[in-house]
Amino acid sequence: MTNFFSMRRFKKKNYDDDDMLDSEDEYVELDTSVGSRSGSSKVIVRPFVLDDFADIKSILECLREGNTICLVNISPLREKDMIELKRAVNKLKKTVEAIDGEIAGFGEDYVVVVPSFAEIHKSASPAQFED
Numbered sequence: 519m520t521n522f523f524s525m526r527r528f529k530k531k532n533y534d535d536d537d538m539l540d541s542e543d544e545y546v547e548l549d550t551s552v553g554s555r556s557g558s559s560k561v562i563v564r565p566f567v568l569d570d571f572a573d574i575k576s577i578l579e580c581l582r583e584g585n586t587i588c589l590v591n592i593s594p595l596r597e598k599d600m601i602e603l604k605r606a607v608n609k610l611k612k613t614v615e616a617i618d619g620e621i622a623g624f625g626e627d628y629v630v631v632v633p634s635f636a637e638i639h640k641s642a643s644p645a646q647f648e649d
Contacts, residue, residue, distance in 0.1 A: 561636075565590075571605055577590060584617070589628060619633045619634050620636070620637060
C-alpha cells in the first residue's frame, strides 16, 4: 500500500482531456467565411419564364450568386422569335462556361442551368442500346 501513495510524487501537467496535448501550446483558428454565401447555405431551385431577351438578366444574376439552380421555361420566347431564343441560349451558355456550370435541355420547353457545385445527369440516347 505504501507503493501506491509513493506514485503521487510525480508532477501533474496540464493536459487536454481529448488528445492529451499540452493545452497552452495548442489553438484553433476558425474560418468565418465558410458557409456565408449571401447569408444562406441552402441551394435554391428557382423557375424562370423567358418571354423576352431582357428576361435573361435576372437568370444571369442568380447564376452568378452561385447557389441557385435555374429552371427556365423557353416556350414563350420560342413561339415569338426563334432568333432571340438562340441569342438568349448562347448568352446562358457563355455565362455557364464562365462559372464552370452546366446547361441542358429538359424536354422541348425547359432549359436547366446549374452552377459549378451541381451536375446534370445526361441519359444515354436510345440508339446506344439497340442491337
